[in-house]
Each structure stands twice: as C-alpha cells, then as structure tokens.
Amino acid sequence: MGAQWKAKGKELAANAKGKLFGRLAKDIMIAARSGADPASNSRLRLVVEQARKVSMPKETLERAIKKGAGLTGETVNFEHVIYEGFAPHRVPVMIECLTDNVNRTAPEMRVLFRKGQMGTSGSVSWDFDHLGMIEAEPAVAGADPELAAIEAGAQDFEPGEDEGNTLFLTDPADLDLVSRALPAHGFTVLSTKLGYQAKNPVDPANLTPEQLEEVEAFLAAIDGNEDVQNVYAGLGA
Numbered sequence: 001m002g003a004q005w006k007a008k009g010k011e012l013a014a015n016a017k018g019k020l021f022g023r024l025a026k027d028i029m030i031a032a033r034s035g036a037d038p039a040s041n042s043r044l045r046l047v048v049e050q051a052r053k054v055s056m057p058k059e060t061l062e063r064a065i066k067k068g069a070g071l072t073g074e075t076v077n078f079e080h081v082i083y084e085g086f087a088p089h090r091v092p093v094m095i096e097c098l099t100d101n102v103n104r105t106a107p108e109m110r111v112l113f114r115k116g117q118m119g120t121s122g123s124v125s126w127d128f129d130h131l132g133m134i135e136a137e138p139a140v141a142g143a144d145p146e147l148a149a150i151e152a153g154a155q156d157f158e159p160g161e162d163e164g165n166t167l168f169l170t171d172p173a174d175l176d177l178v179s180r181a182l183p184a185h186g187f188t189v190l191s192t193k194l195g196y197q198a199k200n201p202v203d204p205a206n207l208t209p210e211q212l213e214e215v216e217a218f219l220a221a222i223d224g225n226e227d228v229q230n231v232y233a234g235l236g237a
Contacts, residue, residue: 017054023229024051025064026098029076032068042176050191083109085119088214089207092124092234094196099227108225115218127234128196132175134168135160136187143186152181165190169197198234 024047031044038045044065051061066072078098087093093116099105110118134154145166149157154168161167166187170178172194179192204212215235223231 019224020054021051021056021060022226024054024056025060026078026229028061028064029068030078030098032065033070033076036065036069036071046179046189046192053190081105082121082125083113083118084121084124085113086117086124087218087233087235088116089202089211091202091215092127092198093219093222094125094128094232095222095228096230096232097225097227098229105225105227108227109222112218112222112225115214115221124234125196127199128232129199130172131155131195131197132170132172132178132192133195134170134175134179134182134192135165135190136168136182137162137165137190138186139183139188140186145187148182148185148187151185152178154178195230196232198232201234201236203236 027047028044028051031041031047034043035041036044038048048061048065063072067074068076070076078100079102081097081099081102083095083097085093095109097105097109137160145157145168148154148166149168152168153174154170156169158167158169159165168178168182168187175192175194179189182189207215215233219231219233222228
C-alpha cells in the first residue's frame with residue numbers, strides 16, 4: 001500500500017528501538033507544550049501510551065514531558081520539515097523531520113539523497129495522500145473493523161503493524177473525531193498521527209532482488225538520520 005517504511009531484520013529492528021525512543025521523546029516534548037498532564041492533554045496521553053507500549057524507560061518519558069512543558073528551564077524548539085524525492089529505481093519517498101537546526105539537517109539530507117534523487121517541494125507529494133492514521137486493537141471479541149470504520153467516519157481501513165490490529169485511515173480534519181468515536185465501536189486506539197500514503201506504489205515484483213536491496217539500503221540510511229521522524233515510501237507490500 002505504500003505506507004510508512006519500517007526497518008526489516010533483527011539487527012535493524014534492534015537499532016531502531018533506540019531511534020524510536022528518540023522520536024517518541026520529540027513527540028512527547030511537542031505534545032507537552034499544551035500541558036504536562038496526560039489526563040487533560042489528549043495528544044500527550046496518546047503519545048505516552050505509545051511510549052509505554054514499546055517499554056520506553058519511565059525516566060526518559062518523564063524527562064521529555066517536563067522538558068516539553070518548560071518545567072526544566074530548557075527551551076524546546078523543533079521545526080517540522082519535509083523532504084521529498086526518489087530512492088533508487090524511481091521509488092518515491094517523503095521524509096518528515098523534526099529538527100532544531102535546519103542548517104544541519106538540509107545538507108545531511110542532500111548527502112543521503114546522492115544514491116537517489118532529491119526533489120523540490122511538490123515533486124512527489126502529488127502522488128501521496130495526506131491522511132489521518134489511527135492504529136487500534138479490538139477491545140471486544142468479534143469487533144468488526146469494516147463496520148467500525150463506517151460508523152466512526154473513517155475513509156478506509158487496512159491491517160495494522162501488529163497482527164490483529166487495524167489501521168484506520170481518515171481525512172486529516174477528521175483524525176480526532178474518528179479516534180474518539182472508535183472506542184464506542186469496539187476498538188482501543190493505540191496511536192494517532194497525520195501521515196502519507198502513496199497512491200501508486202511501485203510493485204516490488206517489478207524490481208530484481210538486487211534493486212530491492214538498494215532501495216532498502218537507501219531507506220535504512222535515511223531512517224538512521226537523527227532528525228528523521230517518519231519515512232514514507234511508495235513501495236508496495
């Protein structure tokens with residue numbers, strides 16, 4: 001479906017865990033700007049739940065909340081930047097960064113894109129849908145994702161990252177509305193975010209194993225950058 005690219009293999013997955021904690025810490029800091037209490041800050045509550053799901057250390061989580069809420073005296077100033085272009089073999093990619101120094105991030109992205117092709121703003125984004133993405137798990141036995149999607153107002157649904165979970169896709173403006181409606185239809189919301197999904201993903205069957213390996217290596221290198229939050233690749237499952 002051309003959804004978010006994920007690291008493959010045990011070694012990559014292990015390395016990705018530390019990276020995931022760093023990304024979640026940034027999300028927590030940004031969410032905590034609106035208040036340090038998850039009970040009264042729904043965005044923070046969801047990110048905290050995500051962090052606990054992947055066993056983020058409690059000290060790391062609490063430090064991120066305090067820093068984001070301004071309780072440590074430190075200033076949190078991240079800028080949201082999107083880079084787009086092509087991985088090897090014309091696989092379109094969109095990369096979301098949260099950076100405290102664009103003058104550092106931009107040249108690093110240019111270097112990483114040498115094995116692909118960096119595009120200008122809009123060069124590939126036209127071929128991606130900007131969507132609300134809600135990952136949820138059944139809260140009751142027999143919960144029907146299709147019925148839940150219809151009744152909660154989601155545009156579509158597909159299997160989630162973990163077996164048994166469902167990814168509900170929404171119009172960006174409906175993300176909060178649908179996420180609040182899903183529990184009434186038998187699903188517990190695990191995470192919510194705005195993201196990108198390719199309209200016309202490249203079929204991996206049209207690439208040789210060597211070409212696919214080049215694409216994966218390129219995406220892994222991009223994903224390894226400390227400022228990168230999400231990598232969306234137009235590559236089918």
